[in-house]
Amino acid sequence: MTGQRFVVELFYDVVSPYTYFAFEALCRYRQAWDMELKLRPFLLSGLMRESGNKSPAVVLNKGIYCAKDLHRLSKYYNIPFGLHRDYVQWVLSRNTLHAQRFLCAIDLYRPEYLETVSRHFFRRFFGEQKEIMSLECLPKVAAAAELPRDVVSDCLQALDSEPVKTLLRKNTGEALQLSAFGSPTIVATINGRRETYFGQDRLLLLAHDAGKPWLGPHPDAPAKL
Numbered sequence: 227m228t229g230q231r232f233v234v235e236l237f238y239d240v241v242s243p244y245t246y247f248a249f250e251a252l253c254r255y256r257q258a259w260d261m262e263l264k265l266r267p268f269l270l271s272g273l274m275r276e277s278g279n280k281s282p283a284v285v286l287n288k289g290i291y292c293a294k295d296l297h298r299l300s301k302y303y304n305i306p307f308g309l310h311r312d313y314v315q316w317v318l319s320r321n322t323l324h325a326q327r328f329l330c331a332i333d334l335y336r337p338e339y340l341e342t343v344s345r346h347f348f349r350r351f352f353g354e355q356k357e358i359m360s361l362e363c364l365p366k367v368a369a370a371a372e373l374p375r376d377v378v379s380d381c382l383q384a385l386d387s388e389p390v391k392t393l394l395r396k397n398t399g400e401a402l403q404l405s406a407f408g409s410p411t412i413v414a415t416i417n418g419r420r421e422t423y424f425g426q427d428r429l430l431l432l433a434h435d436a437g438k439p440w441l442g443p444h445p446d447a448p449a450k451l
């Protein structure tokens with residue numbers, strides 16, 4: 227690596243369970259990798275459509291496998307996790323446009339809250355198994371994230387505004403240009419080049435390519451002797 231700051235961008239949609247683990251893992255690795263982590267909310271349903279991909283939820287055996295895989299990951303990362311019994315129906319019939327626009331509004335107007343609000347969408351959906359697709363859930367997520375009231379109302383009012391729509395389109399379009407087809411899409415700038423990785427399970431490969439250590443799910447925990 228050259229002397230430049232190590233930058234990693236996470237293109238993400240809070241509908242994606244694998245992305246929850248990637249998000250928390252990257253947040254945990256900020257210090258160990260001396261990394262600037264840029265959160266880039268995008269719309270997975272739009273990306274899937276534009277890239278010609280389909281949700282893994284439409285293949286029954288993949289769905290069965292993923293349910294097991296995600297529970298293993300929950301133990302590995304020590305992150306409480308579950309899927310609502312209607313999860314598949316929810317993700318196939320609704321999208322996260324409101325949630326992802328809300329995150330873009332926060333990124334535009336109060337970016338210091340983007341990480342915590344993103345985390346509370348994930349926690350609500352996968353920790354509490356409550357839906358995150360409605361407009362009504364936005365103030366609840368914001369309250370759980372302790373967002374100041376004026377920020378909540380400003381961001382809610384901005385949901386249909388051009389700057390917010392433009393940012394969501396920009397992030398989704400940029401991911402598409404980087405050959406993305408799913409979430410999490412992780413883009414690391416290594417020796418001046420932006421390299422694209424798909425999946426939380428590629429973090430160890432990203433670490434290898436960037437010359438950073440992969441220290442498992444808890445990089446800050448003291449090593450067990």
Ligand SMILES: N[C@@H](CCC(=O)N[C@@H](CS)C(=O)NCC(=O)O)C(=O)O
Nearest residue numbers: 242243244407408409410425426427
């Ligand atoms: N192996 C990946 C799986 C990630 C994954 O399946 N993501 C879903 C959304 S939850 C997706 O976008 N899938 C697109 C695809 O598999 O083509 C990981 O460990 O993160």
